[in-house]
Amino acid sequence: MSHEQRFEALFKQHSTSILGYLVRRVDAAEDAADLMAEVFAIAWRRIHDAPPGDEGRLWLYGIARKVLANHRRGSTRRGRLADRLREQLRAQPGDDGGGQPVRAALERLSVADRELLTLTAWEQMSPGEIAVVLGLEPATVRTRLSRARARLRAVLDEHARAAAPC
Amino acid sequence: MKSAPGDELSVLRTAARADDRDLASDGALQEVLGDLCGDIMAAGRPRRRLRLPIGRNAVAVAAAFGMALLLLGGVGLKQLQSAPRPERPAVPVSSGPPLRTGDFRQAMTVGPSEATDTSEWLNLGSPALQVFMASTTSSISLPPGRSWAAVTRALTLPGKRLQATFVIANLARYGICQWGGYWQDLRLRGDVQGARAADIVIKRLVSRRFAPVDPETGRAIRVGWPPLDRKLGESWRLERFMRSSCGPAWRLVGAFR
Known part of the structure; x- marks a missing residue:
């Protein structure tokens, strides 16, 4: 070719x-x-x-x-x-603005966390594929991704609590 | 209410600004993209591969050799001169199947004690495999009187494939077994200094980052970390490894397909 x-x-x-x-x-x-x-x-x-x-x-x-x-x-x-x-x-x-709160939550995370999370959720990549893109070991990606997910979950929960009526 | 684990990715998915499917179904956008491909190719040419002049090449070789000497430690230094030369390829590289398959998939099912990763599957029947193994092992010395012949012969399996990481892992494990046996002999003989030097070589070997090259194209072959206990330098771990993986217990690792 x-x-x-x-x-x-x-x-x-x-x-x-x-x-x-x-x-x-x-x-x-x-x-x-x-x-x-x-x-x-x-x-x-x-x-x-x-x-x-x-x-x-x-x-x-x-x-x-x-x-x-x-x-x-x-x-x-x-x-x-x-x-x-x-x-x-x-x-x-x-953008209809619907995803704005989630993107605002994402902005509160580090660049490295955002990269892992968006490659997983938006590009539908596996940890092995992300490892190739970022030049990391798959095991490292899995560990960091797990922590990034926990951090995103915490930020989303915080946003949900702030938005909830008293 | 707290979100359940796993929800966060679904929520994140809904916040994506554009969907690939929408972009793919936009005819006008696809037409512009098609034109962009042609415009990019017309605007420039692929960069030509640069060949180093002989003088700089010699400097690069000398630097690589010096680095190898540093990495291999005391005994490695002594053995480099007396170690057997790497096996030459038995057949020309040009005949037979190519080494690389272009297949990076992780095996869906693996047998007992098999492992896979996302490195490329290599043809174990390719003549280029011999050159690949010889170049990988050329910078790793073995104790006096030992050679790589057993492992390179065992890995030559026409019709079979193994992932690059595990080809390297098998070479590294074999090297550790050889040095481990030598280390045990020296300890039995009470040669504390020699055993310590062998131990340094083993430590270097388990933490070594391999960067093999495809002998057919000269391009790097991406490999992961060989599945090895990085603390094998500790005596009891090395003893345990020797019992479970060396001598009569020695076997190839990885998923052979």
């Missing part, structure tokens, strides 16, 4: 999941457009390093995670490549 075919196959199979991963983590959906272009531009430049099989998907998530971290540090540039995608994402239905 040529590099072109390999990249096209990766893009075709995983672009929607990677876009979803980014959209769920940025403040405005259209911000994900530049990140999406950046993730796949990096993947294309490094297509020699793309692992075979399902590891290719996890490799893309690993790139997306780093691109997102750069974005949070304010170092993402707006590029022409993403213009059309930005427009398209701007037209996506917005």
